[in-house]
Amino acid sequence: MLEQDKLLHGFALLLCISLGSLLSGIAVSEIPLGSKLSVGESNSWVSSNGDFAIGFYNFPDQPKQFSVGIRFNSKSVPVNKQTVVWVAGGDVTVGNNSYFQLQENGELVLFDALQGEEVWTSKTSQLSVALAVLRDDGNLVLLNENRDVIWQSFDSPTDTLLPGQRLSTFRTLRAASQNYVSSLYSLYMNVSGQLQLKWESSIVYWSAGRPSHSNLSAVLTSDGSLQLVAPNLERFWSVFGEDHNDTVRFRFLRLDVDGNLRLYSWMEVSQTWRSVWQAVENQCNVFATCDQQGICAFNASGSHVCTCPFHHAVQSNSKCLVSSQHDCKPGSIMVEHANMFLYGIYPVHDFISRTSLDKCKSMCLSDASCTAVTFTNDGSAKCRMMKTQYVSGYSDPSLSATSFVKRCSDPLAADPIFPLKSPPQAHKEPYNICIPCLVGAASGTIFVFIVIQLGMGFYLYKRKNNYRRLASLAHSRPGSKCLIMLSFTEIKELTGNFNDQIGPKMFKGALPDKQPVAVKELEGTIEARKFRAAVSKVGSIYHKGLAKLEGYCCEFNHRYLVYEYAENGSLEKYIENPTLAERLTWRKRMDISLNVGRAIFYLHTECREFLCHGNLKCENVVLDENFEAKVKEFGLGMLYGEASSRRASAQKDVEDFGKMVLTLVSGFKEVKDVLDWAYKEWMEGHPENVVDKRLKNEVDAEELECALRITFWCLQADERVKPSMGEVVKVLEGTLPADPPPPPFSCLISAREVEDTSESGSEV
Numbered sequence: 001m002l003e004q005d006k007l008l009h010g011f012a013l014l015l016c017i018s019l020g021s022l023l024s025g026i027a028v029s030e031i032p033l034g035s036k037l038s039v040g041e042s043n044s045w046v047s048s049n050g051d052f053a054i055g056f057y058n059f060p061d062q063p064k065q066f067s068v069g070i071r072f073n074s075k076s077v078p079v080n081k082q083t084v085v086w087v088a089g090g091d092v093t094v095g096n097n098s099y100f101q102l103q104e105n106g107e108l109v110l111f112d113a114l115q116g117e118e119v120w121t122s123k124t125s126q127l128s129v130a131l132a133v134l135r136d137d138g139n140l141v142l143l144n145e146n147r148d149v150i151w152q153s154f155d156s157p158t159d160t161l162l163p164g165q166r167l168s169t170f171r172t173l174r175a176a177s178q179n180y181v182s183s184l185y186s187l188y189m190n191v192s193g194q195l196q197l198k199w200e201s202s203i204v205y206w207s208a209g210r211p212s213h214s215n216l217s218a219v220l221t222s223d224g225s226l227q228l229v230a231p232n233l234e235r236f237w238s239v240f241g242e243d244h245n246d247t248v249r250f251r252f253l254r255l256d257v258d259g260n261l262r263l264y265s266w267m268e269v270s271q272t273w274r275s276v277w278q279a280v281e282n283q284c285n286v287f288a289t290c291d292q293q294g295i296c297a298f299n300a301s302g303s304h305v306c307t308c309p310f311h312h313a314v315q316s317n318s319k320c321l322v323s324s325q326h327d328c329k330p331g332s333i334m335v336e337h338a339n340m341f342l343y344g345i346y347p348v349h350d351f352i353s354r355t356s357l358d359k360c361k362s363m364c365l366s367d368a369s370c371t372a373v374t375f376t377n378d379g380s381a382k383c384r385m386m387k388t389q390y391v392s393g394y395s396d397p398s399l400s401a402t403s404f405v406k407r408c409s410d411p412l413a414a415d416p417i418f419p420l421k422s423p424p425q426a427h428k429e430p431y432n433i434c435i436p437c438l439v440g441a442a443s444g445t446i447f448v449f450i451v452i453q454l455g456m457g458f459y460l461y462k463r464k465n466n467y468r469r470l471a472s473l474a475h476s477r478p479g480s481k482c483l484i485m486l487s488f489t490e491i492k493e494l495t496g497n498f499n500d501q502i503g504p505k506m507f508k509g510a511l512p513d514k515q516p517v518a519v520k521e522l523e524g525t526i527e528a529r530k531f532r533a534a535v536s537k538v539g540s541i542y543h544k545g546l547a548k549l550e551g552y553c554c555e556f557n558h559r560y561l562v563y564e565y566a567e568n569g570s571l572e573k574y575i576e577n578p579t580l581a582e583r584l585t586w587r588k589r590m591d592i593s594l595n596v597g598r599a600i601f602y603l604h605t606e607c608r609e610f611l612c613h614g615n616l617k618c619e620n621v622v623l624d625e626n627f628e629a630k631v632k633e634f635g636l637g638m639l640y641g642e643a644s645s646r647r648a649s650a651q652k653d654v655e656d657f658g659k660m661v662l663t664l665v666s667g668f669k670e671v672k673d674v675l676d677w678a679y680k681e682w683m684e685g686h687p688e689n690v691v692d693k694r695l696k697n698e699v700d701a702e703e704l705e706c707a708l709r710i711t712f713w714c715l716q717a718d719e720r721v722k723p724s725m726g727e728v729v730k731v732l733e734g735t736l737p738a739d740p741p742p743p744p745f746s747c748l749i750s751a752r753e754v755e756d757t758s759e760s761g762s763e764v
Contacts, residue, residue, distance in 0.1 A: 037054070037099060048136060052071070052072065055068070055069075065095065067093050069084040070084065074249075076268065078271060081273060083160075085162055087158045092119050096114075105129075106129025106150075107125040124142055124151050130143060159176050162251075185198070189218055193209050193210065193216040193236065197259070197280070200720070209237045220251065224263065241263045259289060260286055263277040284304055284394035292320060292392070293319070294308035295307060297396065310405050322391050323406065324388070332409060333407060333408075335406075336404055340374070343374070351384070352384050356381060371386050371388060371405070374403040375402050483535070484562065486552065488555045488556070490553070502518065519562050519563075521560055526639050534636075534639050535554070541607055544628070547566065547622060547632035571619075572618040586699045590700075592623075596657065597729045604650055615633065615637075653725065654724070658710070661711045662675070665690060665711070666692055667692030679744060682708050688701075691704065710731045
């Protein structure tokens with residue numbers, strides 16, 4: 001409880017509100033059009049009962065960054081305890097001289113003077129707004145002339161629910177973060193009637209309610225209970241705070257920065273906020289509660305702490321990372337940690353199999369990408385394998401789990417090196433010069449020199465045709481992994497001097513054994529060392545859904561890649577050509593989607609190192625003679641020094657994949673022009689209207705629904721709710737259901753904005 005109080009008070013102190021904003025607040029029953037709050041003037045709008053106010057506030061360590069929020073304003077609550085309960089735009093901050101205004105057109109606007117642009121709006125300019133009111137329950141509403149509610153802050157919560165406020169289906173609470181950027185923790189109301197605490201988009205670590213009722217909402221009552229209710233107010237689930245039915249003036253429910261959901265009540269006597277209920281009793285059961293700081297355990301006083309028990313872990317900027325370098329000359333060993341449960345967090349996709357403890361250890365030792373395993377046996381023996389250095393978990397003497405972390409064996413101690421004694425000097429004898437010996441040596445030297453010169457000449461003469469021998473070797477047997485290095489002259493030869501262009505900077509050619517290839521020209525300014533390193537990495541990747549790299553050219557200012565040739569060309573050609581499009585049946589389109597998804601999933605998770613595509617589109621998907629899809633030009637971002645995080649790169653591939661699937665379904669190449677229309681048709685129950693009109697009556701309704709749902713999830717504006725490629729593949733395979741997605745681009749989201757948008761459930 002002491003720790004929770006510190007968490008709450010620390011957060012309240014961070015949201016230190018300037019004294020000027022408190023003194024200049026004016027209690028108003030109505031906020032007319034044109035009203036403005038400014039950073040410089042430190043004014044605020046106050047509810048008629050004085051309990052709530054909206055205005056600018058800032059953080060002590062960011063004195064020049066301001067946010068607009070609704071806070072408690074009652075005189076019975078000290079200034080440093082007046083918690084913020086709603087923030088315009090989530091984590092959006094603005095600079096000095098910025099303002100928040102109810103414009104004459106009825107739109108609430110947050111304007112950043114530093115950027116010179118609007119960073120958040122209520123999007124109500126066309127809805128005939130007449131005035132605004134900050135109600136006594138803390139709800140900021142926009143009303144028309146008939147006093148109908150047009151927009152309300154209760155419909156777009158940030159991290160807090162107030163009494164009477166509902167969290168309906170697809171609505172999300174997202175925890176603030178210690179560094180003022182939205183965290184990965186969220187509270188989500190799914191379509192099946194379950195309230196879920198999530199980490200990222202796929203890990204559900206707490207849920208309430210049964211998945212048997214739809215259209216439920218979570219609501220906090222004034223008497224201190226959290227309930228799941230139907231539109232007719234029928235209650236399906238409820239939980240009560242410790243002070244349920246006690247006389248308490250102020251309450252709120254908040255998703256805290258540590259990922260736990262807590263109900264707080266204001267204690268008049270002690271003048272503090274007290275946690276009277278929390279969703280996860282054991283804080284160590286909150287997924288990734290220690291993030292990259294190690295594993296969660298409890299100390300002697302009963303408080304949870306984060307420790308790094310891996311003696312040979314990599315310590316980087318206070319991060320606790322297990323080793324990911326296992327190409328050890330002396331070999332690797334598995335270090336045992338009893339009563340410990342581990343799991344990977346970046347990415348979260350562990351590999352689980354049913355096997356014995358010994359087999360679990362040996363599987364990790366034999367897998368170069370494995371970093372750790374956890375073995376559990378609760379009636380069914382399971383081995384959880386991690387393939388990331390970002391590992392978290394928890395430890396407790398009551399746990400029956402046993403974990404093993406891989407590390408390199410310590411090298412054997414080297415023998416001391418003693419100085420060698422000089423050998424005894426032999427007695428010097430006078431030397432006699434051997435003239436015949438000198439003549440013989442000179443003749444031999446000249447002969448060797450001539451042979452070397454002839455050999456070099458022969459090599460230079462043969463080098464022009466050398467690639468033919470390599471090509472023959474590379475294609476002498478199926479599955480060969482020989483990567484051919486070619487000169488620019490050889491590239492010109494095999495392409496017939498670039499006579500047959502089959503795409504942008506793409507030419508058809510043939511190796512000496514008549515094996516057709518596709519040659520891609522790249523920028524000649526790419527650094528040679530970087531080019532060879534990237535080619536070596538890409539050339540070692542083999543998957544039936546990826547176009548195989550056969551060879552390359554890196555000579556002077558020439559850079560070429562040689563791929564296997566796909567008989568039917570690019571997917572883009574079939575989408576754009578009305579005649580060819582008819583050959584892309586519904587079944588083939590769905591198979592293409594699944595094959596491409598599996599190929600990208602392979603790049604993300606099953607290669608020795610993470611690899612993204614970076615430019616996935618129909619042009620970069622080719623079809624072989626059996627119309628099997630193959631992805632080409634993957635991993636080229638390495639050549640151009642495109643630096644981005646692993647997560648951002650994966651999300652870019654997910655978004656591009658969603659665009660490609662929508663193109664396959666609709667036949668439209670530019671999906672940005674049809675996305676809103678497609679979502680509207682789907683929402684209104686007419687998904688068949690989205691289907692490419694060139695398709696015959698062969699569309700499977702169930703597959704169409706599945707394809708559209710996963711497409712809209714992939715194209716979510718909020719990158720934090722996008723599914724991983726593993727989840728995408730499972731949905732397309734039919735092994736994982738997908739929740740109905742919210743509108744993908746209902747609004748634009750900046751890098752620091754928390755949007756009122758849903759996340760995929762445990763299913764997506």
